[in-house]
Amino acid sequence: MSACEFESLERTLESHLPETELSEVKRILFGKETQKLDLPTCAVNAATERDFELKGYRFEAAPEQLRPPRRVRVGLIQNRIVLPTDAPIRDQIDAMHSRVGEMVEVAAMCGVNVVCFQETWTMPFAFCTREKEPWTEFAESAEEGGTTRFCQELAKKYNVVVVSPILEREGLRGTLWNTAVVISNSGSVLGKSRKNHIPRIGDFNESTYYMEGDTGHAVFQTQFGNIAVNICYGRHHPLNWFMYSMNGAEIIFNPSATVGALSEPMWSIEARNAAIANHCFTCAINRVGTEHFKSEFTSGDGKEAHHDFGHFYGSSYVAAPDGSRSPGLSRTRDGLLVVEMDLNLNRQISDKWSFKMTGRYSEYAKELAKTVQHDFKPNIVKE
Numbered sequence: 001m002s003a004c005e006f007e008s009l010e011r012t013l014e015s016h017l018p019e020t021e022l023s024e025v026k027r028i029l030f031g032k033e034t035q036k037l038d039l040p041t042c043a044v045n046a047a048t049e050r051d052f053e054l055k056g057y058r059f060e061a062a063p064e065q066l067r068p069p070r071r072v073r074v075g076l077i078q079n080r081i082v083l084p085t086d087a088p089i090r091d092q093i094d095a096m097h098s099r100v101g102e103m104v105e106v107a108a109m110c111g112v113n114v115v116c117f118q119e120t121w122t123m124p125f126a127f128c129t130r131e132k133e134p135w136t137e138f139a140e141s142a143e144e145g146g147t148t149r150f151c152q153e154l155a156k157k158y159n160v161v162v163v164s165p166i167l168e169r170e171g172l173r174g175t176l177w178n179t180a181v182v183i184s185n186s187g188s189v190l191g192k193s194r195k196n197h198i199p200r201i202g203d204f205n206e207s208t209y210y211m212e213g214d215t216g217h218a219v220f221q222t223q224f225g226n227i228a229v230n231i232c233y234g235r236h237h238p239l240n241w242f243m244y245s246m247n248g249a250e251i252i253f254n255p256s257a258t259v260g261a262l263s264e265p266m267w268s269i270e271a272r273n274a275a276i277a278n279h280c281f282t283c284a285i286n287r288v289g290t291e292h293f294k295s296e297f298t299s300g301d302g303k304e305a306h307h308d309f310g311h312f313y314g315s316s317y318v319a320a321p322d323g324s325r326s327p328g329l330s331r332t333r334d335g336l337l338v339v340e341m342d343l344n345l346n347r348q349i350s351d352k353w354s355f356k357m358t359g360r361y362s363e364y365a366k367e368l369a370k371t372v373q374h375d376f377k378p379n380i381v382k383e
């Protein structure tokens, strides 16, 4: 069986482990079991007709006496590109709008409040090629571009907050950024969060295209909770998650594009660890499929010139502050993961484990300030 055909870790465990051991294995691997969410038949049928996977889970919190539950439903959308990478740009963007639009419609049937798409969702992940044309033509204004207008319509129509990660072209200087636009359920653009760590690894030649983000660690107050967006490679930086959380993020989305050979063993750990360490929910989203580019490319890593990046392995999932996580979506299929969470769990787990309360942040701040000085001397005790 090739890596591309392998459907998901959960499915393999389920088909090969005896029932009695399976629940223990799952408890140890995934934490407290997430309950399945009953999804409306119309949504299940629509997902089948439109050929994408639909899964729903629920994270519960204990009832409290003074606070009502704060239940929110998030929708994570993963998908492959619709048209070949050499189709006209306008057609590629329109096809992605139409595909993701029909998935958002199903999310709305499932009562989703906040939906998030994958990194640079309107385009192939063409940064591997290092060619500027035609890929930079996918860049759009975060405030006024066609994709933002499309998402504003979705937001209003379905009363849903939309997190739309795009390639952004800004203002007269035309600076390019990798940006998540956050659109309120009222339809207005609430703001944007720019990717602040740019990969320089393998075929991820993204620094050729856009700049390190300058939007800090913005958190967006929505009707459904405080949300933040830590784009792809930012998930390898624990301090990045930490800063979003210090600014009050209750849910941190991690729209990504990453391939099996590079990051798959890290995928299930990083966002989950961030949820544990920061007493919040995290949502990791990755695209699926293999994208083929006309010109061969290399990345100075000794590999033969090639036409594709490798397999984007999907596996989008949600992690909770108690260390539990939802099962992932498929490694190969388009999918919508609907997860209901009670945001009261964040404070309950914070009160239980007290990582924030016991964090010696002012000590770290002092030490960190020293380590970045050019004359820093590491504290090593020698014999």
Ligand SMILES: NC(=O)NCCC(=O)O
Pocket: 119, 198, 199, 204, 231, 232, 233, 234, 256, 257, 258, 259, 262, 263
């Ligand atoms: N899109 C992106 O930043 N990918 C880098 C590879 C990774 O972080 O897994």
